[in-house]
Amino acid sequence: MTQKPKVLVSDALSETAVQIFRDRGIDVTFDPSLGKDKDKLLSVIGEYDGLAIRSATKVTEKVLEAATKLKVVARAGIGVDNVDIPAASKKGVIVMNTPFGNxxxxxxxxxxxxxxxxxxxxxxxxxxxxxxxxxxxxxxxxxxxxxxxxxxxxxxxxxxxxxxxxxxxxxxxxxxxxxxxxxxxxxxxxxxxxxxxxxxxxxxxxxxxxxxxxxxxxxxxxxxxxxxxxxxxxxxxxxxxxxxxxxxxxxxxxxxxxxxxxxxxxxxxxxxxxxxxxxxTPHLGASTTEAQENVALQVAEQMSDYLLTGAVQNALNMPSVTAEEAKIMGPWVKLAGHLGAFAGQLTDEPIRAVNILYNGEVAEMNTAALNAAAVAGILKAHNPEVNMVSAPVIAKDRGIALSTTTQEKSGVFDSYMKLTVATDKRERSIAGTVYSDGKPRFIQIKGITIDAEIGAHMLYTTNEDVPGIIGALGQTMGENGVNIANFTLGRSQKNGDAIALLYVDEPVPAPVIGKLKATGLFEQIRPLVFEV
Structure with a gap:
């Protein structure tokens, strides 16, 4: 007989929410005082598949290390400052919240x-x-x-x-x-x-x-x-x-x-x-009986769905896809997020439309999840609380029209994605693919062909195709102790538009950006950050 999943509720949650776990066949322990007792939490967390919390429980890296069976942490509410999300991701633990309950x-x-x-x-x-x-x-x-x-x-x-x-x-x-x-x-x-x-x-x-x-x-x-x-x-x-x-x-x-x-x-x-x-008032915005009940019931349903069926809702560190899809789609979901992050960080005016072109094999995947990852990447540039589930809702509320195009394989790549963002002033496009090693790459920006590895910290520049660009970038970076891990160049034509994309070890300091601008060689200089 399959063992029942075990869930620990370590903060105050309504009895109705606790009963949902029981009714769904979950073995639940309700101990609302446990979240404030760090040592006791550490001693018992290894027994549980799921942890339901509010704000009192601190899900630290130490707690996650002790949680050898833990699969999901769910926060009744929107804020997850009390959860170490990077550590949870490394451990393969899904972190959920309830973004709209209050x-x-x-x-x-x-x-x-x-x-x-x-x-x-x-x-x-x-x-x-x-x-x-x-x-x-x-x-x-x-x-x-x-x-x-x-x-x-x-x-x-x-x-x-x-x-x-x-x-x-x-x-x-x-x-x-x-x-x-x-x-x-x-x-x-x-x-x-x-x-x-x-x-x-x-x-x-x-x-x-x-x-x-x-x-x-x-x-x-x-x-x-x-x-x-x-x-x-x-x-x-x-x-x-x-x-x-x-x-x-x-x-x-x-x-x-x-x-x-x-x-x-x-x-x-x-x-x-x-x-x-x-x-x-003492941070009472979400403090009503109805709101607390709503987020509690929502978190119980979400956790039960995941532990019993594998369905993922309101996850902050995992795409909403089935278990079968996740293995194949993982690198493409990451690429979609990178494409969105690039466009979002370069777009300062209101976005009215987003189109995503899926070419080749990727067109047969769960494009809804890829859409959500791309839109989340765009919106995170201005709102880090956005996740893959909330991004489509927020985009719709803000009047951003999302469309997709699928086509059979064309071009030199077996499969690729192209993201186009439209504002009242301009259109911006970027394309990428996933190589056989599973690593996403940028392959086209502004219609200019490139082959760029994606790093956590990057620098993007645009300029007229004239001599001296490589020298100015390399010399300025070197003189200021900025190490370049990868350097990609591209141009539309001789003496036309040109771009450079630098993958650097650390964020480029503002004074260095200032020195590059002072050369007068660049039309645009943007430091970029990616979740790799």
């Missing part, structure tokens, strides 16, 4: 915070509780007919937009990936960030924390805001310069703020604390 709850919290800061509800409540009747002190403002600036119009941002329009607010949105078509469908005006800051009466943030979004509301940005603006952040700590905001609040340039997230958490001494008309 979207409505988080959006509603942002709306609630907006009401609270508009009418100074927390301060008025405290005053009234203390026996005061300060009716004239708490003069609020209406939301009706005010302009709401939404930074980030993805899953949660779009829900906030829908609610705000229901309140008869005017909504402007800034999102690099928001197309005009999607903006029209949402009923918002798409604007650049500086215009949003200049026009908005209220600003709410709904973007992930990346190097591009860190301090997106900097001191300079805050200085460019409409006087009397109110700022709401229920997304991620670090999106707003809290010191600059505190100063603007004290000076009266910003009328109020409502924050659920902070640069440092748990937040105990934020500069925003104890300022008038600043509403703060």
């Amino acid at each position: 979207s409505i709850t988080t959006a509603e919290h942002a709306i609630a915070m907006m009401f609270a800061v508009a009418r100074q509800i927390p301060e008025a409540s405290t005053s009234t509780h203390s026996g005061k009747w300060e009716k004239n002190r708490f003069m609020g403002v209406e939301l009706f007919n005010k302009t709401l600036g939404v930074i980030g119009a993805g899953n949660i941002g779009s829900i906030v937009i829908e609610r705000a329009l229901g309140l008869h607010m005017k909504v402007v949105a800034y999102d690099p990936f928001l197309s005009e078509e999607r903006a029209d469908k949402l009923g918002v005006e798409k604007v650049e960030l500086d215009e949003l800051l200049r026009r908005a009466d209220f600003i709410t943030l709904h973007v992930p924390l990346t190097e591009k979004t860190r301090n997106i509301l900097s001191a300079e940005a805050i200085a460019g805001m409409k006087p009397g603006v109110r700022i709401i952040n229920c997304a991620r700590g670090g999106l707003v310069d809290e010191d600059a905001l505190a100063l603007a609040l004290k000076e009266g340039r910003v009328a109020g703020a409502a924050f659920d997230v902070f640069a440092e958490e748990p937040a105990v001494n934020s500069p925003l604390f104890n300022l008038p008309n600043v509403v703060v």
